[in-house]
Amino acid sequence: MKHTLRLLASGALAVASAFAAHAEDFRLGLITPPPHIWTKAAEAFGADLAEASGGAHSVSVFPARQLGNEAEMLQQLQTGALDMAFMTVAEVSNRAPDFGAFYAPFLANDIGHAARIIQSDYARGMLDQLPGKVGVVGLGYGMAGLRQIVSRGDVSSAGDLAGKKLRITPFEPILDFYSALGAAPTPMPLPAVYEALANGQVDAIDMDAELIWVLKYYEHADTIIESNHMMFPMVGLVSAKVWAGLSEDDRASISELMNKHLASVVGSYVEKDPVWLGQVKDTGKTYTQVDPAFFGDAVDAWNAKWSEKSTALEGLRAVAADTAE
Numbered sequence: 001m002k003h004t005l006r007l008l009a010s011g012a013l014a015v016a017s018a019f020a021a022h023a024e025d026f027r028l029g030l031i032t033p034p035p036h037i038w039t040k041a042a043e044a045f046g047a048d049l050a051e052a053s054g055g056a057h058s059v060s061v062f063p064a065r066q067l068g069n070e071a072e073m074l075q076q077l078q079t080g081a082l083d084m085a086f087m088t089v090a091e092v093s094n095r096a097p098d099f100g101a102f103y104a105p106f107l108a109n110d111i112g113h114a115a116r117i118i119q120s121d122y123a124r125g126m127l128d129q130l131p132g133k134v135g136v137v138g139l140g141y142g143m144a145g146l147r148q149i150v151s152r153g154d155v156s157s158a159g160d161l162a163g164k165k166l167r168i169t170p171f172e173p174i175l176d177f178y179s180a181l182g183a184a185p186t187p188m189p190l191p192a193v194y195e196a197l198a199n200g201q202v203d204a205i206d207m208d209a210e211l212i213w214v215l216k217y218y219e220h221a222d223t224i225i226e227s228n229h230m231m232f233p234m235v236g237l238v239s240a241k242v243w244a245g246l247s248e249d250d251r252a253s254i255s256e257l258m259n260k261h262l263a264s265v266v267g268s269y270v271e272k273d274p275v276w277l278g279q280v281k282d283t284g285k286t287y288t289q290v291d292p293a294f295f296g297d298a299v300d301a302w303n304a305k306w307s308e309k310s311t312a313l314e315g316l317r318a319v320a321a322d323t324a325e
């Protein structure tokens, strides 16, 4: 009897330690603040993964740039110091310029169209280059709302933005766009933007409706220009080093659950982007709706430049044409 108990105990120990050897607490970093849709989705993904793995895996989410800015987090993913991230495609496009094509001005006609472009097979296929070029595995896309302009002063034409310090997300496609417009694009990561607008360090910002409304950026502005000039994709990343050490089962489950939550991010913006814009409009601030003509030659200038820089521009335009309603 004693012998049988000893055998059972050692068997249970072996099973437990096999589990422990594969158990992981994954670290997932992102720059958005805790109430942001991306952060909530990362937390929901972690809860789902913990449940699906019977508690063997968990995900610790580090929002608001706790682990560094996106460039730093990308480096950490490359070395395996960070396991996962929900990251702007903007940052990825600094290393893999093909992704700059997503920022073709007015590629998407509206937020629903942006979702269809981002969820196309062509866009998904673009992720295949990431392990070789950047050292990360791209599991799928999320996004934020379309881009708008928020200004401290009156803006009735693009000429009013000439020479103005206009905050941009730090990446090349948007720098090229505002340079072509004649503004003074000022790269600044998201967590620094609220203060910079509030204290007049910048005259205007390029931003999406969620942050303009939910984080109340509009309070420090006089004019909101609804231009919908660019889409703003996000990508769910896993370190290629970490990915290489995962079992096929773990990979399948992480991929399925992360994609589930990325898709829900996309769905949230499709639903809420127009609602937030309506709420901003109702604040009584000067609210202008503009079309591509507002930007004059800047759209053509951008297209000419980026047809040289990205091999994906034509492909994404074809997707955009096929998915327009």
Ligand code: BEZ
Pocket: 031, 032, 088, 144, 168, 169, 170, 189, 190, 206, 207, 208, 211
């Ligand atoms: C931005 O840089 O404007 C931004 C970054 C992440 C999410 C949304 C907006």
